[in-house]
Amino acid sequence: MRRDIFQAIADPTRRAIITLIAMQSMTPNAIADNFHTTRQAVSKHLKILTECQLVKQEQQGREIYYSLEIEKMKEMDNWLAQFRKIWETRFNQLDNVLSTLKK
Amino acid sequence: MNNDLLFDFTVDKENKTVYIHREFAADLSLVWDAYTKPEILDLWWAPKPFLSKTKYMNFEEGGRRFFAMVSPEGVERWMVQTYSSIDPKNHFKTYNTFSDKDENLELPGSDWNYHFSEENGKTKVSITIYNESRERMEKQIEFGFKEGMTAILENLQELLASLSQK
Numbered sequence: 001m002r003r004d005i006f007q008a009i010a011d012p013t014r015r016a017i018i019t020l021i022a023m024q025s026m027t028p029n030a031i032a033d034n035f036h037t038t039r040q041a042v043s044k045h046l047k048i049l050t051e052c053q054l055v056k057q058e059q060q061g062r063e064i065y066y067s068l069e070i071e072k073m074k075e076m077d078n079w080l081a082q083f084r085k086i087w088e089t090r091f092n093q094l095d096n097v098l099s100t101l102k103k
Numbered sequence: 104m105n106n107d108l109l110f111d112f113t114v115d116k117e118n119k120t121v122y123i124h125r126e127f128a129a130d131l132s133l134v135w136d137a138y139t140k141p142e143i144l145d146l147w148w149a150p151k152p153f154l155s156k157t158k159y160m161n162f163e164e165g166g167r168r169f170f171a172m173v174s175p176e177g178v179e180r181w182m183v184q185t186y187s188s189i190d191p192k193n194h195f196k197t198y199n200t201f202s203d204k205d206e207n208l209e210l211p212g213s214d215w216n217y218h219f220s221e222e223n224g225k226t227k228v229s230i231t232i233y234n235e236s237r238e239r240m241e242k243q244i245e246f247g248f249k250e251g252m253t254a255i256l257e258n259l260q261e262l263l264a265s266l267s268q269k
Contacts, residue, residue, distance in 0.1 A: 009241065084112040086150050091110065091125050093147035094137055098129040101136075101143070 008052040014045050021055060025067035119240050121232040131221040135192050164189050169206055183208060194218050211235035
């Protein structure tokens with residue numbers, strides 16, 4: 001199932017998981033140790049993050065390690081560019097107001 | 104438009120801070136008025152086709168601006184800005200929160216620092232926005248995103264025409 005990237009950050013636990021694995025790749029058990037929720041809950045979050053393609057899995061020996069998809073995080077930056085746009089619009093409006101006031 | 108004027112916009116997600124710098128081709132006193140007088144603020148604060156509607160504003164330390172961003176469908180998003188410190192024509196600081204229409208605050212909020220300086224006939228405004236919570240920052244960004252998208256779709260010529268008629 002293809003999910004929207006913004007679903008990934010809609011949940012505080014998933015944001016915390018993203019922050020954790022941004023530093024180093026981790027196994028589901030190591031990730032779960034950081035939370036008070038059940039392992040099942042953490043693996044459900046990991047499933048959603050995987051479906052959003054924000055994290056990738058890698059098999060190392062018997063363990064599966066989760067790490068962050070850096071390219072995907074860049075989509076978030078494009079999102080922030082829209083936030084920049086609102087300020088641009090706002091300031092352009094202020095430019096017009098200022099030039100009107102100066103007359 | 105106004106490509107010769109400085110515009111800097113950076114988001115520091117780690118420190119939950121947004122930095123904005125912008126120059127304006129006007130005297131400092133005029134720019135100061137545009138940020139501190141409700142009748143001027145409402146002319147530009149909301150990106151078209153949103154409207155800024157100030158219910159009341161007491162620009163003094165401890166005073167508040169209680170206002171709404173109104174969507175084209177008439178949906179009001181109320182906000183409260185409390186002025187925590189004011190140094191006329193230099194600096195002021197606000198604490199911003201979303202609220203309901205009865206002025207009940209939705210905490211946490213964000214700290215906004217405004218600095219004004221003038222050089223070579225241009226006025227530079229520096230804004231630092233610090234969010235107590237990352238969730239709040241994302242909510243703010245998400246809200247801005249919706250407005251921003253709507254604003255992009257708006258015909259710019261129409262905007263210019265309506266402003267010059269005022």
